[in-house]
Amino acid sequence: MSAIVADGLFALHGDEPRLIGTRCTACDTVYFPQAPSCRNPDCREKTIERAVLPTRGILVSYTVQRYQPPSLFRIDDWQPYAIGLVDLGDGLEVMGMLSGFALDGIAIRTPVRLVAEPLYADAERGLVLTYKFAPEIEP
Numbered sequence: 061m062s063a064i065v066a067d068g069l070f071a072l073h074g075d076e077p078r079l080i081g082t083r084c085t086a087c088d089t090v091y092f093p094q095a096p097s098c099r100n101p102d103c104r105e106k107t108i109e110r111a112v113l114p115t116r117g118i119l120v121s122y123t124v125q126r127y128q129p130p131s132l133f134r135i136d137d138w139q140p141y142a143i144g145l146v147d148l149g150d151g152l153e154v155m156g157m158l159s160g161f162a163l164d165g166i167a168i169r170t171p172v173r174l175v176a177e178p179l180y181a182d183a184e185r186g187l188v189l190t191y192k193f194a195p196e197i198e199p
């Protein structure tokens with residue numbers, strides 16, 4: 061049994077995660093996580109629809125989290141990890157934890173792909189998964 065960390069954040073197709081965002085049908089702006097309405101001030105229609113985002117992108121920035129976050133952020137077997145900003149194309153940038161990188165060997169412009177990995181085990185929900193970005197080619 062497994063569950064995803066937040067409803068509507070991503071969906072699983074087998075083992076493959078797909079990020080779920082929203083797209084404005086008028087101005088084509090894409091939002092992730094899902095937005096209830098278009099935030100483009102120049103957009104008049106603001107009608108949104110569900111959008112499945114690309115699963116591959118380019119790492120454009122990152123930071124390494126070396127201190128354990130407050131207990132609100134739940135994670136088993138905590139150890140320092142990296143958070144990256146990934147360009148998924150069309151100006152869409154998404155933040156997510158990085159997986160499969162050496163923390164001292166992360167390179168900007170690395171091609172990455174979306175993966176789903178366990179975040180913690182929950183008595184009621186089972187293994188709770190989150191999405192992460194891993195190198196397209198394992199180091």
Ligand SMILES: [Zn+2]
Nearest residue numbers: 084087098103
């Ligand atoms: Zn719009």
